[in-house]
Amino acid sequence: MSPKSYQHAERIPLAQLIETNxxxxxxxxxxxxxxxxxxxxxxxxxxxxxxxxxxxxxxxDKWLYGFVRVNEFLGRLRQEKQVQGISLHxxxxxxxxxxxxxxxxxxxxxxxxxxxxxxxxxxxxPELRK
Numbered sequence: 001m002s003p004k005s006y007q008h009a010e011r012i013p014l015a016q017l018i019e020t021n022x023x024x025x026x027x028x029x030x031x032x033x034x035x036x037x038x039x040x041x042x043x044x045x046x047x048x049x050x051x052x053x054x055x056x057x058x059x060x061d062k063w064l065y066g067f068v069r070v071n072e073f074l075g076r077l078r079q080e081k082q083v084q085g086i087s088l089h090x091x092x093x094x095x096x097x098x099x100x101x102x103x104x105x106x107x108x109x110x111x112x113x114x115x116x117x118x119x120x121x122x123x124x125x126p127e128l129r130k
Contacts, residue, residue, distance in 0.1 A: 018086070022070075024124075042067060043085070045088070046062040058128075077106070081099070084101065
């Protein structure tokens, strides 16, 4: 992922894409299973520094997996662009969000604190609770 490739990505509030009450983390084994019809899969790539500040244990590879129930904004993108999944990547002072679509990635940036708050407050499996 070249920074130049995403230099024109729009910065948006994370809640526009992923609302806390619509997001749940799962273990990798559950992520391999199909999600619900109203959900999209979400993958998060964290830096060691960011992962270490979360209030729960993060797997050794610093990847987290989850599902988000589609809201109105995501529903439009899902219909118009056939969005099939979401990935978030730690870019230091912000997170790069990539929406996976057949025509290519749709990039956005979101705040680091927003991602930390989402992960602290979302539904988690027992393995990710402290």
